[in-house]
Amino acid sequence: MNLVHSAIRYPVSTAVGVLLVVLFGIVALLKLPVQLAPDVEKHEVTVDTVWPGGSPHEVEREIIDEQEEQLKGVEGLEKMFSESSYGQGKVILRFPTGTNTDTALLQVSNRLNQVKEYPLEADEPVISSADTRGAAMAWFILDTLEGNPVNIETMRDFAEDIIKARFERVQGVAASNVYGGRERELRVTVDPAKLASRALTIMDLARALDQENRDYSAGDFDEGKRSYVVRTVGEYLNPQDVENVIIARRDGASVYVRDVATAHIDYKDPTVVVRQKGHPAIAINAIRQTGANV
Incomplete structure (x- = not known):
């Protein structure tokens, strides 16, 4: 009864006390993990x-x-x-x-x-x-707006290079994964008849492509007060680089990839199919870092 009597007798102090309790409660709630x-x-x-x-x-x-x-x-x-x-x-x-x-x-x-x-x-x-x-703490679906002619399945590279990278920079996110869509690849289509007419095999072609698609360090040298690092760049940047590779020499002439095959950019067959409301889509998740406050 004394507590009730004091609250009635000192209404201002009671109101201030209640407000302080509410304020501290809100602060504690905001800081609660x-x-x-x-x-x-x-x-x-x-x-x-x-x-x-x-x-x-x-x-x-x-x-x-x-x-x-x-x-x-x-x-x-x-x-x-x-x-x-x-x-x-x-x-x-x-x-x-x-x-x-x-x-x-x-x-x-x-x-x-x-x-x-x-x-x-x-x-x-x-x-x-x-x-x-x-387990993922959140899933996101990437889809095209109505009327947008872009094929969403070709946007996997964008999802991995841009969206996935942004998610993984968020505090508390340990990793992110992309599902659906089709990855770009550089595809070489071989003409078996042309290959056989030059006494070459698929292994000869594969070996030549593998050997040329590399960067090598060529050491360094000093010139005056400066030091230069030398490296040879050989990685393929486009289909033309692949078609210009020399496979072998026959009768004093070079046999290029373009003589027996064609190279072009294509998309891999999908390994995971994601659909949103019956339409193809790309799914991206976010995995929580252990102990993160999310």
Whole structure:
């Protein structure tokens, strides 16, 4: 009764007290960490390495084994396992609950820098930290407006290069994936009769294309106070570069790719089909970083 009596006797003080309680409650609510799916599992760091054309056995021998040899010394590592498939290898490192994700990522990166050598065609390893469940916290659909003649399936490169990259720069997002659409590729269509008439095989053509599609370091030299780095650029930039490659020499004349084949830009057959309201579309997700306030 004394509390009620005091509230009636001092209405201004009571109103101020109530307002302060509400104000502090709002401030606390805004600063309260929020997660769509709270952390209940252990942290994981994933290392993905792409090696186009590598068989699972080669990926394991040339990449995964070398990475595991270095990564087994990461501080706090609880468990490590790997996967090898055609053209890609993955190493998954599991850490105990409470591990600082940024510290774990830094240690993994430092260890990977100690790998002596990767295959020439292999890409740089990509390190990511994501929820161990791998569930996306959000999905987005990319579709064309009514009346827009653009084929959405040809926009996969845009989705990967622009949208996916923007998502992954958002704080709290560990990774983003693109599904649907068709990837661009440079396709070489061979005329078997022309190839046979010049005593050449598909392997001869493939070998020539592989050898020319590379950049090489030619060392460096000093001139006065300046130092120059020399490298030869050979990677294909357009179909014409491919058609101008020399396959072999026959009777003193060069046999070019254009003599036995044609090169053009095309799109790969889709591996995943996404449809929105019956129309082709592209789906993009966002995977939460472990411990992120989202």
